[in-house]
Amino acid sequence: MARSPSKVVDGQTRPAPPSRFQSKALALLVVALIVWSVVTIDVDLERLIDLPARLGDSIRRMFLPPDWGYTGRAVEGMIESIQIAWIGTLIGAALSLPLGFLGAKNVSAGPVSSIIRQILNGIRAIPELVLAVVIFIPILGLGPFAGTMAIGIHSIGTLGKLTAEVVEGVDPGPVEAARASGASQVQTLRWGVLPQVLPDIVAFWLYRFEINIRAAAILGIVGAGGVGAILQNTLTFRRWELAGTTVIVIIIATIAIDYVSAAVRRRIIEGGAHRQRADVIEQPELAVT
């Protein structure tokens, strides 16, 4: 390779700026992809022009005013969704805890941890709706139990991955101290590792619960229980005012649970007044979904 040309500025030799060719080529590729998508997507221009009017019309029918008499039925459905999410999260938590430890390189043997990690990745890639339709509805029939299992199994993927990552990040000090004083492998995990990782892991469980609330709200569309079925029915029969009520119930319940869960998470991670930690994992969202 030829040496890059250098400039002499103020009597000093400056290195030439690095080549921008790669990033320019990448940017060009991205723009080309966007243009291709916009040009070839199968959307009528007519419908696009119609869009604001039709959306406005639907929103007006849903919310001006919603049918408050339907609130009871919508709340019932939402409660079933919350139950599905809660039990599903617990199933995911219980199964992901041992898998997470087995998937951590510093705790289990090398090949075991890679195999477990691959299994967790595989589970993560199948959406809960597909799990419900392909596995749990055939086994358990239509209803909330099938949805619960689908959410539980799908949750193992992300929870296991996060658990393994937290376990890999522990401070080795306490682990060495436990070993040095003659602890067995299990005792080392119990007293050296678990106290360090438990707050983070429980916070992930709660965070997953928030995500699962949303997942449980849609499972009803395939007949796996929860509020989704109610929304689908009202929309099939064009009962917009009933759909509006249902949407409002879903939004309020979801925001309320997010709020409570975030407060509990903060308390768990930060601890009480006597225990302050700086590295609060507020939003593991990027790693979770």
Next chain:
Amino acid sequence: MTATPLQADAGRPIRPPRSRLLPLGLVVSAAITWWAASDDFGVGFSLGEIIDNLTRGHRVLREVLSPNWAFFPQTVDPLLETFKMAIIASVIGCGVALPLSFLASKVTTPNSVTYLVDRGVLNVIRALPDLLYALVLVTAIGIGPLAGIIALILFNLAVTAKLLSETIDGVDTGPSEAAWAGGASRTQMIRSSVFPQILPNYIAYVLYVFELNVRASAVIGLVGAGGIGFVLQVQMGFFAYENVAVIVAELFVAVFLIELVSIRLRRRLV
């Protein structure tokens, strides 16, 4: 030896008081679990039912495990449509999210009213899952990719704005103080000192959202919002599980490849 127990204890720190919240939290959790799992009030959880019926799913599972690869050519166009929907929705959703995130962070928001209103709107948008948007939009504007794109835009907007506004909250305030001191306007301050700091994260979020969109396409298609999910819905309606398996496998590969590319890109950026 005459070492007294007193001396051994002297160096120890005082034990922190036991939390009174912990037992309460455990009891509440146990009560919720009992209620939610019970047959009468909840989802009717029973391990026995799973074990008893485990074999009932074997026909479906057997078909899923023997995919009909001849079905593959029919899925190429819908899969491309899924990509196009994801690209358009990511560009628009993340584009709109950028200004909204600046309004939703205390570091860059002009006043507390815009801050609170913006956060409220974003929270409401975020509360509904993408599939419910798709369901409502398909009913409102008809079956097809347009409904899917708008559902994805709303979802992307909510996710990106949340992640990005939190990133903005965490920027180093040194450069922005320098910009203020140098007499910059708010826009100039954001442009010169905040934006360069968050740009790598922003691009990482865009890639992440794009990946989520390809994943989500399987489910939003179920209600008629276009893409590969629509084919999935049709094949499930026919109980053609050997074709369903092909689609699931394709999605698996697509998501895996996108993840691979975006991890490499993110590593270069962040």
